[in-house]
Amino acid sequence: xxxxxxxxxxxxxxxxxxxxxxxxxxxxxxxxxxxxxxxxxxxxxxxxxxxxxxxxxxxxxxxxxxxxxxxxxxxxxxxxxxxxxxxxxxxxxxxxxxxxxxxxxxxxxxxxxxxxxxxxxxxxxxxxxxxxxxxxxxxxxxxxxxxxxxxxxxxxxxxxxxxxxxxxxxxxxxxxxxxxxxxxxxxxxxxxxxxxxxxxxxxxxxxxxxxxxxxxxxxxxxxxxxxxxxxxxxxxxxxxxxxxxxxxxxxxxxxxxxxxxxxxxxxxxxxxxxxxxxxxxxxxxxxxxxxxxxxxxxxxxxxxxxxxxxxxxxxxxxxxxxxxxxxxxxxxxxxxxxxxxxxxxxxxxxxxxxxxxxxxxxxxxxxxxxxxxxxxxxxxxxxxxxxxxxxxxxxxxxxxxxxxx
Amino acid sequence: xxxxxxxxxxxxxxxxxxxxxxxxxxxxxxxxxxxxxxxxxxxxxxxxxxxxxxxxxxxxxxxxxxxxxxxxxxxxxxxxxxxxxxxxxxxxxxxxxxxxxxxxxxxxxxxxxxxxxxxxxxxxxxxxxxxxxxxxxxxxxxxxxxxxxxxxxxxxxxxxxxxxxxxxxxxxxxxxxxxxxxxxxxxxxxxxxxxxxxxxxxxxxxxxxxxxxxxxxxxxxxxxxxxxxxxxxxxxxxxxxxxxxxxxxxxxxxxxxxxxxxxxxxxxxxxxxxxxxxxx
Numbered sequence: 001x002x003x004x005x006x007x008x009x010x011x012x013x014x015x016x017x018x019x020x021x022x023x024x025x026x027x028x029x030x031x032x033x034x035x036x037x038x039x040x041x042x043x044x045x046x047x048x049x050x051x052x053x054x055x056x057x058x059x060x061x062x063x064x065x066x067x068x069x070x071x072x073x074x075x076x077x078x079x080x081x082x083x084x085x086x087x088x089x090x091x092x093x094x095x096x097x098x099x100x101x102x103x104x105x106x107x108x109x110x111x112x113x114x115x116x117x118x119x120x121x122x123x124x125x126x127x128x129x130x131x132x133x134x135x136x137x138x139x140x141x142x143x144x145x146x147x148x149x150x151x152x153x154x155x156x157x158x159x160x161x162x163x164x165x166x167x168x169x170x171x172x173x174x175x176x177x178x179x180x181x182x183x184x185x186x187x188x189x190x191x192x193x194x195x196x197x198x199x200x201x202x203x204x205x206x207x208x209x210x211x212x213x214x215x216x217x218x219x220x221x222x223x224x225x226x227x228x229x230x231x232x233x234x235x236x237x238x239x240x241x242x243x244x245x246x247x248x249x250x251x252x253x254x255x256x257x258x259x260x261x262x263x264x265x266x267x268x269x270x271x272x273x274x275x276x277x278x279x280x281x282x283x284x285x286x287x288x289x290x291x292x293x294x295x296x297x298x299x300x301x302x303x304x305x306x307x308x309x310x311x312x313x314x315x316x317x318x319x320x321x322x323x324x325x326x327x328x329x330x331x332x333x334x335x336x337x338x339x340x341x342x343x344x345x346x347x348x349x350x351x352x353x354x355x356x357x358x359x360x361x362x363x364x365x366x367x368x369x370x371x372x373x374x375x376x377x378x379x380x381x382x383x384x385x386x387x388x389x390x391x392x393x394x395x396x397x398x399x400x401x402x403x404x405x
Numbered sequence: 406x407x408x409x410x411x412x413x414x415x416x417x418x419x420x421x422x423x424x425x426x427x428x429x430x431x432x433x434x435x436x437x438x439x440x441x442x443x444x445x446x447x448x449x450x451x452x453x454x455x456x457x458x459x460x461x462x463x464x465x466x467x468x469x470x471x472x473x474x475x476x477x478x479x480x481x482x483x484x485x486x487x488x489x490x491x492x493x494x495x496x497x498x499x500x501x502x503x504x505x506x507x508x509x510x511x512x513x514x515x516x517x518x519x520x521x522x523x524x525x526x527x528x529x530x531x532x533x534x535x536x537x538x539x540x541x542x543x544x545x546x547x548x549x550x551x552x553x554x555x556x557x558x559x560x561x562x563x564x565x566x567x568x569x570x571x572x573x574x575x576x577x578x579x580x581x582x583x584x585x586x587x588x589x590x591x592x593x594x595x596x597x598x599x600x601x602x603x604x605x606x607x608x609x610x611x612x613x614x615x616x617x618x619x620x621x622x623x624x625x626x627x628x629x630x631x632x633x634x635x636x637x638x639x640x641x642x643x644x645x646x647x648x649x650x651x652x653x654x655x656x657x658x659x660x661x662x663x664x665x666x667x668x669x670x671x672x673x674x675x676x677x678x679x680x681x682x683x684x685x
Contacts, residue, residue, distance in 0.1 A: 026537040028466040030562040190588035302484040303515030304462040
C-alpha cells in the first residue's frame with residue numbers, strides 16, 4: 001500500500017481528473033479544447049434531472065434494466081463453498097454491459113449537438129452497442145476495429161454492419177484494440193467540429209474514466225439493492241473481469257466503502273504472466289502514460305507499449321482504467337489473473353451447469369470464482385458480474401477445442 | 406535562462422531577414438547509421454533547426470508515415486539512450502544548429518524525467534516538443550525542462566481559441582509550433598490564407614517566433630507558408646523519402662540519405678526564395 005487509507009474510496013477523481021497519481025488529461029493540444037468542452041457538457045448534464053431521467057427511461061424500456069440477480073445454485077454446489085450469484089448484464093439489449101455506457105454517452109452527444117459518432121472496439125461488444133444507439137437515434141457511426149479482431153469476431157462485425165455502422169479495419173501496430181483506439185483518436189483530431197467519440201471503457205483522458213464509470217455504476221447500484229433484498233445481506237466478495245475495466249468499476253464503485261466486502265478484479269493472464277503473453281497490466285505492467293491517462297501499462301524498459309494477448313478480444317488491451325490503478329495501489333481491490341485455458345474451462349462449465357453461455361470475458365471472472373468459492377463458507381456470498389453473453393465467442397471456442405463447424 | 410541555441414538561431418535569421426527551415430526526422434529510421442548520416446548532413450543541406458523524433462510505438466497524433474518510421478526505428482533497436490547518443494555525436498561537429506527532441510511523454514516518463522533532462526542537456530539538446538503534454542500537465546515536464554535550461558516548445562492548433570491561447574503560450578519558450586490543420590501529420594495541405602491569419606493571431610499574444618507545420622511537402626508550399634511565419638516545419642515528406650528508398654528487405658540503400666538531403670536543399674531554396682521574391 002503506497003498511500004494512507006482515504007476516508008472514502010468513492011470521491012475520485014479530483015478536479016483535474018486524477019485518482020491519486022493516475023488519470024489526468026495527456027492529449028494533444030488539438031483535442032484539449034474538445035476535452036474541456038466535453039467535461040463542461042457532462043457537468044451541466046449531471047445537474048439536469050431530465051438527462052438522468054432520459055437515461056433511466058432508455059435503460060428500462062430499451063435495454064431491459066434492471067438486469068436480474070441470479071443465484072447460480074448448481075455451480076455453488078459444484079464448487080462446494082460460497083453461494084454464487086450472477087449479475088445478469090449479459091441479458092441487456094445487445095448482450096453485454098456496454099449498452100449502459102452508450103446510452104449515456106449518446107444522450108450527451110446529442111445535447112452537445114454532435115452529428116457524427118466514432119468509437120473503437122475490441123471484441124465488438126462496444127462497437128455493437130454504439131452502432132445500436134446510433135441506429136436508434138439516427139446518427140452516422142464509424143467504428144475502428146483491429147484487422148485481427150475483425151477476423152476473430154465475425155458475428156459482431158456483421159451485426160454492426162446490419163445496424164448501419166461503417167467498420168474501419170485498423171492494420172497499424174498489431175491490429176487490436178489499442179491500435180483501434182489510436183485510429184479513433186486520429187479521426188477525432190481530424191474531425192473536431194461535429195464528432196463525438198464514444199470511448200468504450202473507463203479509460204482515456206478525463207472526464208471519460210469518471211463518466212463511463214458513472215454510466216456503468218447502474219450495475220453495482222442495482223446489485224447492491226438486489227442482493228440485500230434476495231439474500232438479506234451484502235455479498236462477502238465481488239468478482240469481475242478486467243480489460244479496460246468498465247464492467248468491473250461499474251460493479252465495484254457502489255461497494256467501495258463497504259469495508260467488509262472483498263473485491264477481486266480478474267485480468268486476462270493469456271498464456272500465463274511468466275510467458276510474457278498476457279493482458280494483465282496491473283499484475284505484469286508498470287505505470288506509464290498512454291491514450292490520455294496515466295495508468296498501469298504493458299511496456300518495455302524503453303517505454304514502448306507491448307502487445308497484449310488474450311483469448312478474449314475484449315480483454316486484449318495493454319492498459320487499464322486509471323481508477324483501477326489507484327484501487328490496486330491503495331489495496332482496496334485485489335487484482336488477480338486467469339489464463340486462457342482456465343477461462344475456456346469456465347466457459348464450458350457455466351454452459352453445462354447453468355445453461356448460460358457466458359462471453360469469454362466473464363468466463364475469466366468465473367474461473368477465479370472457481371478458485372475462490374471452495375475457500376469460503378456455504379453461507380457466504382460471491383457476487384460476480386456476468387457482463388456479456390457468449391454467442392459471439394462460439395466460433396472462436398470451437399476452434400480452440402478443435403471442433404470443426 | 407541563458408540564451409539558448411534556438412533563441413540565437415532565430416535572432417540571427419531575423420538579422421538576415423530569413424525564415425527558418427525546420428526539419429523533422431525520426432531518430433534511428435531506418436537504422437542508426439543511416440539516420441546519423443542524415444542528421445549530420447541536415448545543416449549543410451539547409452536545415453536551420455532540427456527536430457529529432459524520439460520513436461514511440463503509439464504516436465496518436467501522427468499519421469501513418471511517421472508511425473511507420475517510428476516502428477522501423479524501434480524494430481532496428483532504437484531507444485532513448487541511442488537517440489541521446491545521436492545528439493552527442495552530432496554535437497562533436499556542430500555546436501550551432503539547434504536540436505529539438507520531439508515525441509510522446511511515455512518514453513521520457515519511463516526513462517525518468519530528472520535523468521532525462523540531465524542526459525539531454527549534456528548531449529546538447531536545446532528544446533523539447535512533447536505532443537501529449539498540454540499546458541494542463543506543465544508540472545510533469547515543462548517546468549522541470551525550463552529549470553534545466555531546455556526550451557519547451559508548445560503546439561498551438563486551429564482549435565486553440567483566444568481564450569485558451571495565453572495558457573498555451575505561458576511557459577512556452579524557444580518558438581511556438583503552429584499546427585496548420587486539425588488532423589494528423591502528413592495528411593491535408595494547409596491553406597496559407599488561414600495560416601497567415603492564425604499566425605497573426607498568435608503573434609498578438611507573444612513575441613516568440615512562430616513556425617508552421619503539419620502537411621508541408623513541397624518547396625512551393627514551403628515558400629508560400631514561409632511568407633506568413635518565422636519558420637516552416639517539414640517532416641512526413643522526409644519520412645516518405647526514407648521509406649521509398651528502402652530495398653525489398655526494408656533496409657537502407659545508398660540512396661536513402663542523399664535523397665532526403667536533396668529534398669532538404671530544395672525546401673531550403675523554397676524557404677529562402679521568399680525573400681528574393683519579396684525583394685523583386
